[in-house]
Protein backbone atom coordinates (compact mmCIF):
# COMPACT_ATOMS: atom_id res chain seq x y z
CA UNK A 1 0.00 0.00 0.00
CA UNK A 2 1.55 3.31 -1.06
CA UNK A 3 1.01 6.21 1.29
CA UNK A 4 0.05 9.64 -0.04
CA UNK A 5 -1.89 12.73 0.96
CA UNK A 6 -4.99 11.73 -0.99
CA UNK A 7 -5.06 8.38 0.83
CA UNK A 8 -4.98 10.15 4.21
CA UNK A 9 -7.86 12.37 3.13
CA UNK A 10 -9.87 9.40 1.92
CA UNK A 11 -9.22 7.35 5.06
CA UNK A 12 -10.24 10.33 7.16
CA UNK A 13 -13.61 10.28 5.44
CA UNK A 14 -14.22 6.56 5.94
CA UNK A 15 -13.14 6.38 9.58
CA UNK A 16 -9.62 5.08 8.91
CA UNK A 17 -10.93 1.58 8.25
CA UNK A 18 -8.74 0.97 5.21
CA UNK A 19 -5.28 0.96 6.79
CA UNK A 20 -3.42 -2.37 6.82
CA UNK A 21 -0.48 -3.42 9.02
CA UNK A 22 2.74 -2.05 7.54
CA UNK A 23 4.43 -5.46 7.50
CA UNK A 24 3.56 -9.17 7.83
CA UNK A 25 4.41 -11.30 10.88
CA UNK A 26 5.58 -14.51 9.20
CA UNK A 27 6.79 -17.71 10.86
CA UNK A 28 10.40 -18.47 9.98
CA UNK A 29 11.01 -20.75 7.01
CA UNK A 30 13.54 -23.60 7.35
CA UNK A 31 16.10 -22.00 5.04
CA UNK A 32 17.15 -18.61 3.68
CA UNK A 33 19.93 -17.29 1.47
CA UNK A 34 20.73 -14.63 4.06
CA UNK A 35 19.83 -14.44 7.75
CA UNK A 36 20.31 -11.13 9.51
CA UNK A 37 20.47 -11.33 13.30
CA UNK A 38 19.00 -8.19 14.89
CA UNK A 39 15.98 -6.11 13.90
CA UNK A 40 17.33 -2.70 14.80
CA UNK A 41 17.99 0.13 12.37
CA UNK A 42 21.06 -1.49 10.83
CA UNK A 43 19.55 -4.97 10.42
CA UNK A 44 16.40 -3.59 8.81
CA UNK A 45 18.23 -1.25 6.46
CA UNK A 46 20.57 -4.08 5.44
CA UNK A 47 17.57 -6.26 4.55
CA UNK A 48 15.99 -3.41 2.61
CA UNK A 49 19.09 -2.73 0.50
CA UNK A 50 19.77 -6.45 -0.05
CA UNK A 51 16.35 -6.65 -1.66
CA UNK A 52 16.34 -3.29 -3.40
CA UNK A 53 19.92 -2.96 -4.61
CA UNK A 54 20.94 -6.60 -5.04
CA UNK A 55 17.68 -8.44 -5.74
CA UNK A 56 18.21 -10.77 -2.76
CA UNK A 57 14.77 -11.37 -1.27
CA UNK A 58 15.12 -14.84 0.25
CA UNK A 59 16.21 -13.04 3.40
CA UNK A 60 15.08 -13.09 7.04
CA UNK A 61 15.67 -10.61 9.83
CA UNK A 62 15.55 -12.41 13.19
CA UNK A 63 14.73 -10.16 16.14
CA UNK A 64 14.66 -11.47 19.69
CA UNK A 65 12.05 -8.94 20.82
CA UNK A 66 9.99 -6.57 18.71
CA UNK A 67 11.37 -4.55 15.82
CA UNK A 68 12.97 -1.26 16.72
CA UNK A 69 12.94 -1.49 20.52
CA UNK A 70 16.74 -1.54 20.83
CA UNK A 71 19.01 1.45 20.38
CA UNK A 72 17.28 2.56 17.23
CA UNK A 73 14.30 3.51 19.39
CA UNK A 74 16.39 4.85 22.29
CA UNK A 75 18.80 7.32 20.76
CA UNK A 76 18.80 11.09 20.55
CA UNK A 77 18.50 11.04 16.74
CA UNK A 78 21.33 13.37 15.72
CA UNK A 79 22.19 12.94 12.04
CA UNK A 80 25.39 14.57 10.82
CA UNK A 81 28.42 14.18 8.56
CA UNK A 82 31.09 16.13 10.44
CA UNK A 83 33.76 13.46 10.69
CA UNK A 84 37.41 14.19 10.25
CA UNK A 85 39.36 11.06 9.40
CA UNK A 86 39.54 9.27 6.05
CA UNK A 87 37.46 6.13 6.38
CA UNK A 88 34.83 7.83 8.49
CA UNK A 89 34.44 10.99 6.34
CA UNK A 90 33.38 9.32 3.12
CA UNK A 91 31.13 6.84 4.92
CA UNK A 92 29.10 9.39 6.90
CA UNK A 93 28.95 11.63 3.86
CA UNK A 94 27.42 8.76 1.87
CA UNK A 95 25.01 7.99 4.71
CA UNK A 96 23.83 11.61 4.95
CA UNK A 97 23.10 11.64 1.22
CA UNK A 98 20.95 8.54 1.66
CA UNK A 99 19.12 10.30 4.51
CA UNK A 100 18.37 13.23 2.24
CA UNK A 101 16.40 11.01 -0.12
CA UNK A 102 15.11 8.54 2.43
CA UNK A 103 11.50 9.60 2.98
CA UNK A 104 10.86 9.59 -0.76
CA UNK A 105 12.75 6.33 -1.29
CA UNK A 106 10.85 4.52 1.47
CA UNK A 107 7.52 6.26 0.80
CA UNK A 108 7.57 6.81 4.55
CA UNK A 109 8.08 10.08 6.37
CA UNK A 110 11.18 9.65 8.53
CA UNK A 111 10.92 13.32 9.53
CA UNK A 112 14.52 14.02 8.58
CA UNK A 113 15.00 17.63 9.61
CA UNK A 114 18.18 19.42 8.53
CA UNK A 115 17.93 22.14 11.12
CA UNK A 116 21.70 22.61 11.41
CA UNK A 117 24.20 21.41 13.98
CA UNK A 118 26.49 23.75 15.93
CA UNK A 119 29.53 22.43 17.81
CA UNK A 120 30.64 25.17 20.19
CA UNK A 121 34.25 25.97 20.99
CA UNK A 122 35.60 27.75 24.02
CA UNK A 123 39.30 28.42 23.42
CA UNK A 124 41.71 29.36 20.63
CA UNK A 125 43.05 25.82 20.49
CA UNK A 126 39.58 24.38 20.13
CA UNK A 127 38.83 26.91 17.39
CA UNK A 128 41.86 25.71 15.44
CA UNK A 129 40.78 22.09 15.84
CA UNK A 130 37.27 22.88 14.61
CA UNK A 131 38.57 24.96 11.70
CA UNK A 132 40.60 21.97 10.64
CA UNK A 133 37.60 19.66 11.01
CA UNK A 134 35.46 22.08 8.99
CA UNK A 135 38.04 22.05 6.20
CA UNK A 136 38.03 18.24 6.21
CA UNK A 137 34.24 18.32 5.90
CA UNK A 138 34.40 20.74 2.98
CA UNK A 139 37.08 18.63 1.30
CA UNK A 140 34.75 15.67 1.62
CA UNK A 141 32.09 17.68 -0.24
CA UNK A 142 29.95 18.38 2.81
CA UNK A 143 29.20 21.71 4.39
CA UNK A 144 30.78 23.59 7.28
CA UNK A 145 30.85 27.24 8.37
CA UNK A 146 33.09 28.60 11.11
CA UNK A 147 31.08 31.04 13.22
CA UNK A 148 32.58 33.60 15.54
CA UNK A 149 30.95 34.50 18.82
CA UNK A 150 28.61 37.06 17.25
CA UNK A 151 27.65 34.56 14.56
CA UNK A 152 26.65 32.08 17.23
CA UNK A 153 24.85 34.75 19.24
CA UNK A 154 22.66 35.58 16.27
CA UNK A 155 21.50 31.98 16.02
CA UNK A 156 21.52 30.95 19.68
CA UNK A 157 20.92 34.14 21.70
CA UNK A 158 19.92 32.20 24.81
CA UNK A 159 23.36 30.71 25.55
CA UNK A 160 25.46 32.07 28.40
CA UNK A 161 28.15 33.78 26.32
CA UNK A 162 29.89 35.51 29.21
CA UNK A 163 30.23 32.35 31.29
CA UNK A 164 33.38 33.08 33.30
CA UNK A 165 34.94 29.64 33.13
CA UNK A 166 33.96 28.49 29.62
CA UNK A 167 33.20 31.58 27.49
CA UNK A 168 31.86 30.81 24.02
CA UNK A 169 34.42 31.67 21.34
CA UNK A 170 32.32 30.48 18.40
CA UNK A 171 30.99 27.37 16.75
CA UNK A 172 31.39 25.05 13.80
CA UNK A 173 28.08 25.16 11.95
CA UNK A 174 27.05 22.14 9.85
CA UNK A 175 23.87 23.30 8.07
CA UNK A 176 22.93 19.85 6.71
CA UNK A 177 23.14 18.27 10.17
CA UNK A 178 19.94 17.72 12.11
CA UNK A 179 17.72 14.96 13.39
CA UNK A 180 15.08 12.44 12.35
CA UNK A 181 12.28 10.44 13.91
CA UNK A 182 13.92 7.27 15.28
CA UNK A 183 10.91 4.92 15.21
CA UNK A 184 9.91 6.03 11.74
CA UNK A 185 13.32 5.04 10.39
CA UNK A 186 12.98 1.51 11.75
CA UNK A 187 9.36 1.23 10.63
CA UNK A 188 10.02 2.67 7.19
CA UNK A 189 12.86 0.24 6.49
CA UNK A 190 10.82 -2.65 7.94
CA UNK A 191 7.92 -1.86 5.64
CA UNK A 192 10.20 -1.44 2.65
CA UNK A 193 11.99 -4.74 3.27
CA UNK A 194 8.77 -6.64 3.96
CA UNK A 195 7.07 -5.38 0.83
CA UNK A 196 10.04 -6.70 -1.19
CA UNK A 197 9.61 -10.18 0.30
CA UNK A 198 11.96 -10.15 3.29
CA UNK A 199 10.64 -12.09 6.31
CA UNK A 200 10.79 -10.03 9.51
CA UNK A 201 10.61 -12.62 12.27
CA UNK A 202 9.98 -11.18 15.73
CA UNK A 203 10.30 -12.84 19.15
CA UNK A 204 12.98 -15.03 17.63
CA UNK A 205 16.22 -15.01 19.61
CA UNK A 206 19.29 -16.52 18.03
CA UNK A 207 20.79 -18.94 20.56
CA UNK A 208 23.41 -20.65 18.42
CA UNK A 209 25.39 -20.17 15.21
CA UNK A 210 26.10 -23.36 13.28
CA UNK A 211 29.56 -23.66 11.75
CA UNK A 212 30.76 -26.68 9.78
CA UNK A 213 34.28 -26.94 8.43
CA UNK A 214 34.92 -23.23 8.93
CA UNK A 215 31.71 -22.24 7.13
CA UNK A 216 28.47 -20.97 8.59
CA UNK A 217 25.46 -23.18 7.81
CA UNK A 218 22.66 -21.61 9.83
CA UNK A 219 21.43 -20.54 13.24
CA UNK A 220 19.61 -22.03 16.21
CA UNK A 221 16.74 -19.90 17.52
CA UNK A 222 13.96 -19.93 20.07
CA UNK A 223 11.70 -20.63 17.07
CA UNK A 224 13.72 -23.57 15.76
CA UNK A 225 16.76 -24.14 13.58
CA UNK A 226 17.12 -22.06 10.39
CA UNK A 227 19.62 -22.92 7.67
CA UNK A 228 21.34 -20.08 5.86
CA UNK A 229 24.08 -19.63 3.29
CA UNK A 230 25.10 -16.33 4.84
CA UNK A 231 24.56 -14.91 8.33
CA UNK A 232 25.13 -11.33 9.47
CA UNK A 233 25.47 -10.31 13.12
CA UNK A 234 23.87 -6.87 13.45
CA UNK A 235 23.07 -6.75 17.15
CA UNK A 236 24.68 -3.49 18.36
CA UNK A 237 25.25 -3.69 22.14
CA UNK A 238 24.77 -7.46 22.11
CA UNK A 239 27.38 -8.07 19.39
CA UNK A 240 29.90 -9.61 21.78
CA UNK A 241 27.40 -12.11 23.10
CA UNK A 242 26.10 -13.12 19.68
CA UNK A 243 29.62 -13.42 18.22
CA UNK A 244 30.51 -15.67 21.17
CA UNK A 245 27.89 -18.11 19.81
CA UNK A 246 30.27 -18.60 16.88
CA UNK A 247 33.28 -18.85 19.18
CA UNK A 248 34.52 -15.33 18.40
CA UNK A 249 35.80 -12.69 20.79
CA UNK A 250 35.34 -9.14 19.48
CA UNK A 251 37.19 -5.91 20.19
CA UNK A 252 34.03 -4.61 21.82
CA UNK A 253 32.98 -3.60 25.31
CA UNK A 254 29.31 -2.86 26.00
CA UNK A 255 28.63 0.35 27.89
CA UNK A 256 25.60 2.38 28.90
CA UNK A 257 24.77 5.79 27.42
CA UNK A 258 21.96 7.78 28.99
CA UNK A 259 19.57 10.32 27.50
CA UNK A 260 16.97 12.68 28.87
CA UNK A 261 13.84 14.46 27.72
CA UNK A 262 11.90 17.32 29.28
CA UNK A 263 8.19 17.99 29.24
CA UNK A 264 6.89 19.36 25.95
CA UNK A 265 7.60 23.07 25.43
CA UNK A 266 6.88 25.68 22.78
CA UNK A 267 9.59 25.89 20.10
CA UNK A 268 12.71 27.33 21.70
CA UNK A 269 15.78 25.44 20.40
CA UNK A 270 15.85 25.47 16.61
CA UNK A 271 19.16 23.64 16.08
CA UNK A 272 21.23 20.79 17.41
CA UNK A 273 23.84 22.19 19.78
CA UNK A 274 26.81 20.55 21.43
CA UNK A 275 28.79 22.06 24.28
CA UNK A 276 32.57 21.92 23.85
CA UNK A 277 33.59 21.91 27.51
CA UNK A 278 31.40 19.28 29.12
CA UNK A 279 29.36 16.36 27.94
CA UNK A 280 26.11 17.91 26.81
CA UNK A 281 24.23 18.15 23.52
CA UNK A 282 20.63 19.10 22.91
CA UNK A 283 17.86 19.46 20.37
CA UNK A 284 14.10 19.90 20.56
CA UNK A 285 11.85 17.17 19.27
CA UNK A 286 8.89 17.92 17.05
CA UNK A 287 6.65 17.09 20.04
CA UNK A 288 8.38 19.89 21.97
CA UNK A 289 10.49 17.92 24.44
CA UNK A 290 14.09 19.01 24.88
CA UNK A 291 16.12 15.90 24.12
CA UNK A 292 19.61 15.91 25.56
CA UNK A 293 22.45 13.66 26.57
CA UNK A 294 26.09 13.47 27.50
CA UNK A 295 28.72 10.77 27.65
CA UNK A 296 28.97 7.12 28.65
CA UNK A 297 28.78 6.17 32.31
CA UNK A 298 32.14 4.46 31.60
CA UNK A 299 31.65 1.04 33.14
CA UNK A 300 30.57 -2.06 31.19
CA UNK A 301 26.80 -2.48 31.31
CA UNK A 302 23.88 -4.30 29.74
CA UNK A 303 21.32 -2.70 32.05
CA UNK A 304 19.82 -0.12 29.65
CA UNK A 305 19.84 2.35 32.52
CA UNK A 306 22.63 4.35 34.09
CA UNK A 307 23.66 5.89 37.38
CA UNK A 308 23.42 9.33 38.96
CA UNK A 309 26.99 10.68 38.52
CA UNK A 310 26.55 11.10 34.76
CA UNK A 311 23.03 12.48 35.28
CA UNK A 312 24.51 15.14 37.53
CA UNK A 313 27.30 15.93 35.07
CA UNK A 314 24.91 16.33 32.14
CA UNK A 315 22.55 18.57 34.13
CA UNK A 316 25.46 20.73 35.32
CA UNK A 317 26.84 21.08 31.81
CA UNK A 318 23.38 22.03 30.52
CA UNK A 319 22.93 24.66 33.23
CA UNK A 320 26.39 26.06 32.46
CA UNK A 321 25.68 26.44 28.77
CA UNK A 322 22.04 27.56 28.83
CA UNK A 323 20.79 28.54 32.28
CA UNK A 324 17.23 28.83 30.92
CA UNK A 325 17.06 25.03 30.83
CA UNK A 326 16.71 25.08 34.61
CA UNK A 327 13.07 26.09 34.11
CA UNK A 328 12.23 22.90 32.24
CA UNK A 329 11.23 19.74 34.07
CA UNK A 330 12.91 16.48 33.09
CA UNK A 331 10.22 14.00 32.16
CA UNK A 332 12.16 10.80 31.52
CA UNK A 333 15.64 9.36 31.31
CA UNK A 334 16.81 6.06 29.90
CA UNK A 335 19.86 4.23 28.65
CA UNK A 336 20.98 2.03 25.79
CA UNK A 337 23.73 -0.53 25.34
CA UNK A 338 26.63 0.82 23.29
CA UNK A 339 28.99 -1.46 21.38
CA UNK A 340 32.26 0.38 22.02
CA UNK A 341 35.39 -0.37 19.98
CA UNK A 342 38.92 0.65 21.04
CA UNK A 343 39.10 3.52 18.50
CA UNK A 344 35.44 4.56 18.68
CA UNK A 345 34.80 3.69 15.02
CA UNK A 346 32.68 0.83 13.66
CA UNK A 347 33.31 -2.53 12.00
CA UNK A 348 31.64 -3.72 8.78
CA UNK A 349 33.59 -6.76 7.71
CA UNK A 350 33.67 -10.49 7.08
CA UNK A 351 34.21 -12.54 10.22
CA UNK A 352 37.00 -15.12 10.23
CA UNK A 353 34.32 -17.77 9.47
CA UNK A 354 33.15 -18.13 5.85
CA UNK A 355 29.67 -16.77 5.24
CA UNK A 356 29.59 -14.84 8.54
CA UNK A 357 29.49 -11.03 8.50
CA UNK A 358 29.89 -8.45 11.26
CA UNK A 359 28.28 -5.03 11.52
CA UNK A 360 29.00 -3.62 14.96
CA UNK A 361 31.01 -1.17 17.01
CA UNK A 362 28.69 1.77 16.32
CA UNK A 363 29.36 3.19 19.76
CA UNK A 364 27.12 6.19 20.45
CA UNK A 365 26.93 7.28 16.81
CA UNK A 366 25.15 4.59 14.86
CA UNK A 367 21.78 6.23 14.26
CA UNK A 368 23.08 8.56 11.56
CA UNK A 369 24.75 5.50 10.07
CA UNK A 370 21.56 3.46 9.68
CA UNK A 371 21.18 4.07 5.93
CA UNK A 372 24.89 3.95 5.10
CA UNK A 373 25.61 0.86 7.17
CA UNK A 374 22.74 -1.11 5.63
CA UNK A 375 23.82 0.00 2.17
CA UNK A 376 27.45 -1.02 2.76
CA UNK A 377 26.70 -4.28 4.55
CA UNK A 378 24.22 -5.34 1.86
CA UNK A 379 26.97 -4.69 -0.69
CA UNK A 380 29.48 -6.76 1.30
CA UNK A 381 27.04 -9.67 1.72
CA UNK A 382 25.87 -9.67 -1.90
CA UNK A 383 29.24 -9.11 -3.58
CA UNK A 384 31.68 -10.41 -0.97
CA UNK A 385 33.80 -7.28 -1.25
CA UNK A 386 33.50 -4.13 0.82
CA UNK A 387 31.65 -1.06 -0.38
CA UNK A 388 34.23 1.59 -1.27
CA UNK A 389 32.85 4.08 1.26
CA UNK A 390 33.05 1.56 4.13
CA UNK A 391 36.28 -0.19 3.23
CA UNK A 392 38.06 1.28 6.25
CA UNK A 393 35.80 -0.43 8.81
CA UNK A 394 38.02 -3.48 9.08
CA UNK A 395 38.05 -5.90 11.96
CA UNK A 396 41.83 -6.43 11.82
CA UNK A 397 42.82 -2.76 12.16
CA UNK A 398 43.42 -3.14 15.90
CA UNK A 399 45.75 -6.10 15.41
CA UNK A 400 47.70 -4.49 12.56
CA UNK A 401 47.48 -0.93 13.82
CA UNK A 402 46.86 0.15 10.21
CA UNK A 403 43.87 2.38 9.50
CA UNK A 404 42.80 3.10 13.07
CA UNK A 405 40.10 5.78 13.13
CA UNK A 406 40.41 7.55 16.46
CA UNK A 407 38.36 10.72 15.84
CA UNK A 408 38.89 12.00 19.37
CA UNK A 409 42.65 11.55 19.21
CA UNK A 410 42.77 9.94 22.64
CA UNK A 411 44.29 6.60 21.63
CA UNK A 412 42.90 3.37 20.24
CA UNK A 413 42.27 1.79 23.59
CA UNK A 414 39.13 0.60 25.35
CA UNK A 415 37.59 3.00 27.82
CA UNK A 416 38.88 6.17 26.16
CA UNK A 417 35.94 6.90 23.83
CA UNK B 418 26.81 2.26 42.57
CA UNK B 419 28.94 1.92 45.67
CA UNK B 420 32.10 -0.11 45.80
CA UNK B 421 33.48 -1.61 49.02
CA UNK B 422 37.25 -1.16 48.74
CA UNK B 423 39.01 -3.75 50.93
CA UNK B 424 41.26 -1.00 52.31
CA UNK B 425 38.99 2.09 52.42
CA UNK B 426 35.54 0.63 52.97
CA UNK B 427 32.29 1.44 51.19
CA UNK B 428 32.79 4.33 48.74
CA UNK B 429 30.97 6.24 45.97
CA UNK B 430 31.77 4.74 42.57
CA UNK B 431 33.01 8.17 41.42
CA UNK B 432 36.22 7.58 43.37
CA UNK B 433 37.09 4.69 41.05
CA UNK B 434 37.98 4.19 37.39
CA UNK B 435 36.80 0.96 35.78
CA UNK B 436 39.52 -0.12 33.38
CA UNK B 437 38.13 -3.26 31.76
CA UNK B 438 37.71 -6.99 32.16
CA UNK B 439 39.84 -8.62 34.84
CA UNK B 440 41.49 -10.72 32.14
CA UNK B 441 43.77 -7.65 31.97
CA UNK B 442 45.49 -8.93 35.10
CA UNK B 443 46.87 -11.89 33.12
CA UNK B 444 49.34 -10.00 30.94
CA UNK B 445 50.97 -12.12 28.22
CA UNK B 446 54.73 -12.60 28.25
CA UNK B 447 56.58 -9.94 26.21
CA UNK B 448 57.42 -12.46 23.49
CA UNK B 449 54.01 -14.22 23.53
CA UNK B 450 53.39 -13.12 19.94
CA UNK B 451 51.16 -10.66 18.08
CA UNK B 452 48.01 -12.74 18.38
CA UNK B 453 48.21 -13.07 22.16
CA UNK B 454 48.89 -9.34 22.50
CA UNK B 455 46.08 -8.39 20.14
CA UNK B 456 43.72 -10.54 22.15
CA UNK B 457 44.93 -9.04 25.42
CA UNK B 458 44.78 -5.42 24.28
CA UNK B 459 41.61 -5.40 22.20
CA UNK B 460 39.32 -8.41 22.47
CA UNK B 461 36.96 -8.69 25.38
CA UNK B 462 34.83 -11.37 27.05
CA UNK B 463 32.25 -8.60 27.59
CA UNK B 464 29.89 -10.83 29.59
CA UNK B 465 26.28 -10.00 30.38
CA UNK B 466 25.81 -10.92 34.03
CA UNK B 467 28.39 -11.54 36.77
CA UNK B 468 31.82 -10.37 35.50
CA UNK B 469 35.27 -9.82 36.88
CA UNK B 470 36.53 -6.29 36.24
CA UNK B 471 39.67 -4.33 36.95
CA UNK B 472 39.02 -1.06 38.81
CA UNK B 473 41.43 1.58 40.10
CA UNK B 474 40.75 3.44 43.34
CA UNK B 475 42.30 6.70 42.18
CA UNK B 476 40.56 9.02 44.65
CA UNK B 477 41.21 6.67 47.55
CA UNK B 478 44.07 4.32 48.35
CA UNK B 479 45.29 4.05 44.73
CA UNK B 480 44.87 0.26 44.77
CA UNK B 481 44.06 -1.83 41.74
CA UNK B 482 40.99 -3.91 42.51
CA UNK B 483 39.19 -6.83 40.95
CA UNK B 484 35.51 -6.00 41.25
CA UNK B 485 32.97 -8.73 40.68
CA UNK B 486 29.89 -6.99 39.34
CA UNK B 487 26.72 -7.98 37.55
CA UNK B 488 26.72 -6.02 34.28
CA UNK B 489 23.00 -6.65 33.85
CA UNK B 490 21.97 -5.17 37.21
CA UNK B 491 25.04 -3.12 38.32
CA UNK B 492 25.10 -5.03 41.61
CA UNK B 493 28.61 -5.21 43.09
CA UNK B 494 29.13 -8.79 44.26
CA UNK B 495 32.64 -8.65 45.69
CA UNK B 496 35.90 -6.71 45.69
CA UNK B 497 39.43 -8.10 46.01
CA UNK B 498 42.85 -6.48 45.76
CA UNK B 499 44.20 -7.20 42.28
CA UNK B 500 47.58 -8.23 43.64
CA UNK B 501 45.87 -11.08 45.50
CA UNK B 502 44.11 -12.19 42.33
CA UNK B 503 47.34 -11.98 40.31
CA UNK B 504 49.19 -14.17 42.80
Ligand SMILES: Cc1cc2nc3c(=O)[nH]c(=O)nc-3n(C[C@H](O)[C@H](O)[C@H](O)COP(=O)(O)OP(=O)(O)OC[C@H]3O[C@@H](n4cnc5c(N)ncnc54)[C@H](O)[C@@H]3O)c2cc1C
Nearest residue numbers: 038040041042064070071072075076078206336366367368
Ligand atom coordinates in the same frame (compact mmCIF):
# COMPACT_ATOMS: atom_id res chain seq x y z
C1 LIG C 1 20.93 7.20 24.59
C2 LIG C 1 21.49 7.02 23.21
C3 LIG C 1 21.67 8.12 22.39
C4 LIG C 1 22.18 7.97 21.09
N1 LIG C 1 22.25 9.07 20.30
C5 LIG C 1 22.65 8.95 19.02
C6 LIG C 1 22.62 10.09 18.16
O1 LIG C 1 22.21 11.18 18.55
N2 LIG C 1 23.07 9.94 16.88
C7 LIG C 1 23.52 8.75 16.43
O2 LIG C 1 23.94 8.68 15.27
N3 LIG C 1 23.53 7.64 17.21
C8 LIG C 1 23.09 7.71 18.50
N4 LIG C 1 23.07 6.59 19.31
C9 LIG C 1 23.61 5.32 18.80
C10 LIG C 1 22.62 4.52 17.97
O3 LIG C 1 21.36 4.49 18.59
C11 LIG C 1 23.15 3.09 17.78
O4 LIG C 1 24.51 3.11 17.38
C12 LIG C 1 22.38 2.31 16.72
O5 LIG C 1 20.99 2.44 16.90
C13 LIG C 1 22.77 0.84 16.80
O6 LIG C 1 22.31 0.08 15.71
P1 LIG C 1 20.85 -0.63 15.65
O7 LIG C 1 19.83 0.41 15.41
O8 LIG C 1 20.92 -1.70 14.65
O9 LIG C 1 20.75 -1.22 17.13
P2 LIG C 1 19.51 -1.85 17.91
O10 LIG C 1 18.26 -1.10 17.64
O11 LIG C 1 19.96 -2.00 19.32
O12 LIG C 1 19.38 -3.27 17.19
C14 LIG C 1 19.99 -4.46 17.61
C15 LIG C 1 18.90 -5.50 17.70
O13 LIG C 1 19.46 -6.81 17.86
C16 LIG C 1 18.58 -7.56 18.65
N5 LIG C 1 19.27 -8.73 19.19
C17 LIG C 1 20.25 -8.76 20.12
N6 LIG C 1 20.61 -10.02 20.38
C18 LIG C 1 19.85 -10.83 19.58
C19 LIG C 1 19.77 -12.24 19.39
N7 LIG C 1 20.54 -13.10 20.08
N8 LIG C 1 18.87 -12.72 18.49
C20 LIG C 1 18.06 -11.87 17.80
N9 LIG C 1 18.11 -10.53 17.95
C21 LIG C 1 18.99 -10.01 18.83
C22 LIG C 1 18.14 -6.57 19.72
O14 LIG C 1 16.93 -6.98 20.35
C23 LIG C 1 17.98 -5.28 18.91
O15 LIG C 1 16.67 -5.04 18.47
C24 LIG C 1 22.56 6.70 20.62
C25 LIG C 1 22.36 5.59 21.43
C26 LIG C 1 21.82 5.73 22.71
C27 LIG C 1 21.58 4.53 23.57
Ligand SMILES: [Zn+2]
Nearest residue numbers: 422425477478
Ligand atom coordinates in the same frame (compact mmCIF):
# COMPACT_ATOMS: atom_id res chain seq x y z
ZN1 LIG D 1 40.69 2.07 48.43
